[in-house]
Amino acid sequence: MQDLPQNPELRSACLIFNPVAGQSDPDRDLAQIRAILEPGIDLDICLTTKEVGADSLARAAVERGVEAIIASGGDGTLSAAAAAVVGTEIPLGIISRGTANAFATALGIPDTIEAACQTILQGVTRKVDAAYCNGQPMVLLAGVGFEAETVELADREAKNRFGMLAYVFAGLQQLQNLEPFEVSIETEEKVITVSAAAVTVANAAPPTSILAQGSAGIEVDDGLLDVTIVAPATKTGAVAAAYHLFQSASSGTATERDDIGYLRANRFKIIATPPQKVVLDGEMAGTTPIDVACVPRGLTIFVPSLPEVEPIEKLEGLPDLVVEFKDSSGFDELQV
Incomplete structure (x- = not known):
């Protein structure tokens, strides 16, 4: 920090x-x-x-x-x-x-x-850090595919009625319609192409945003964006991947599943075939392609004040304690 x-x-x-x-x-x-x-x-x-x-x-x-x-x-x-x-x-x-x-x-x-x-x-x-996605500001994350579909299903009426459970219900419903898509992810150094069900570009994300937790260590002031790629082969695999990402977020340990990948860069360009819906900081924001760039700090x-620093010295109570204070000359010169 x-x-x-x-x-x-x-x-x-x-x-x-x-x-x-x-x-x-x-x-x-x-x-x-x-x-x-x-x-x-x-x-x-x-x-x-x-x-x-x-x-x-x-x-x-x-x-x-x-x-x-x-x-x-x-x-x-x-x-x-x-x-x-x-x-x-x-x-x-x-x-x-x-x-x-x-x-x-x-x-x-x-x-x-x-x-x-x-x-x-x-x-x-x-x-x-902050970021821009297709020219729009981004503080948290951009979700492509599954997450965007889930957010769209959780409408205002459902959120007013069920609160956070609205997202859970929408996610379970969307799981029945899970469709992988081909996606190209470009950084300054490389381009990767993969079949995925969800791609999330995160600037910052709480543990509850499980689809952003591939690296399980998102830093909010490192000048980098974190991409998590979730590519399950089946609906059962999608449930298992989601549960694993939840465990990663809880433990702070990066995921090791073969159907989850992650990488970091300052900028990402993402193209999906067919085009996929995009959610940006919790709001629907059109479809792919997207260009996301970090604005460092x-x-x-x-923010909350830092807690008071604990004392760095505690000697009282030690048996047979003797403390002798040195004069202002400090340490003798070290002989090598």
Whole structure:
């Protein structure tokens, strides 16, 4: 992890709030956010609508020269707001209120309103990688094939009713229609061609995004993207591969199955035959081909303060302890 600088006291910020995110009461959520933040921060509150998204609200805030942007909503809202501050020094505060909250989990940010607000008030920031996929901003990942089909099946009504289980149900349904496709994956150094059921390009990903866990060690500030290729021969193999990836994410150990591959690079070009649907940070984003490029340390985010460092010395209590302090001359010159 990079050094975590302490920003000067934050005096004002633009709060971009999505009232339809998640399953909680938006009026109550907004009131709680204001109650915690407004005593110390002058908030310019902007609500997203069907016509005006978080991306345009955030870009307008950047043009106004705001001190910080705070985004509250699901992963799509957070990613859209992040787009406006990539490559700037404007820090982004994250208050997750979505179904999956993958954005917060992947970046080590609390996913409760109170803890997320306190993180912003502490003023500690970290620079992490961002990316662009076909010119659109990407903070988390782009999924090609199986994951995109699953996300599309898990519509808003299902997510409101079942929460995270909506993705599970959609995944089981999509498993019945599993169709491999030919895919070409190009980096600066090589081109590989393979038959796969899912290809995931990750900049950052929580353990719950199992199709991104081939390497089981995604670093959010290494200047590289991680690609995981899942190529099961049968539906039974797909279930086994998914379970293995879950184990990899849990243990932090890279996968060793023959039907799962992974590689890292700064940029990937992916072409699928036939063309496959693409999901980008939890939102549908057209079809392949895609061109994904990393922006090293291009995003500044508010993160929790580091825990207090444990004492590096503890001698008290040792039997027959004698401590003699040396004078200021220190060590004698070493004779070699």
